[in-house]
Amino acid sequence: MKSKGMTGRFVSSDHLHMTLVFLGNIEDEQIIHQLISLVQNFDFGEVILKPGLFEQWRDLLVLRFDENRELSIKVQNLKEQLKKHGFVFDDKSFKAHITIARKLRLNSTLIKSIKIEPQECFEQFINELNRMKDFNNQNLLLDEMNLYESKLTQNGPNYILLAGSSKKS
Secondary structure (H helix, E strand, O other): OHHHOEEEEEOOHHHOOEEOOOOOOOOOHHHHHHHHHHHHOOOOOEEEEEEEEOOOOOOOEEEEEOOOHHHHHHHHHHHHHHHHOOOOOOOOOOOOEEEEEEEEEEOHHHHHHHOOOHHHHHHHHHHHHHHOOOOOOEEEEOOEEEEEEEEEEOOEEEEEEEEEEEOOO
16 A cells, blocks of 8 residues: 555554454453453454545544444444443444554645545545455454553554454364
8 A cells, every 4th residue: 555655654464453342441450351251252253344444533544344244243242241341432433443554644646646636535545445456355264352452652552462362273
């Protein structure tokens, strides 16, 4: 994507992850142990990804999950379990995703080549990404579930693994 005229903070392959639910700040260790037991039993399979921009922040490039009833049901069940354990979160506006880049910018050469106004540039670029073979309808086998603590720093987020469950065979 950098070769297509995009700049920004691209997530390193070591830190690529799927965010199913965003819980905010949690400091109670007992609650963290409850979370660990919930995620260790979460089962998942293949999903199809499509690129898009995060609604709240138009400079965040993400991979979204194509409509998948099975995954939607599993995520909804996970959210219900979290609510039973006292977790409160806004699940209406949040959609599961994989973050690819933050502070995304398109260079002027790309904007000129697209021949549209800059404010329309991202939508046009996403349409172009959807046509690219590398992104369109890719299957992804999810074989691991982890619980991370995310600490934002000046150099970007720092992820600390709290618990995980491997589904690798």
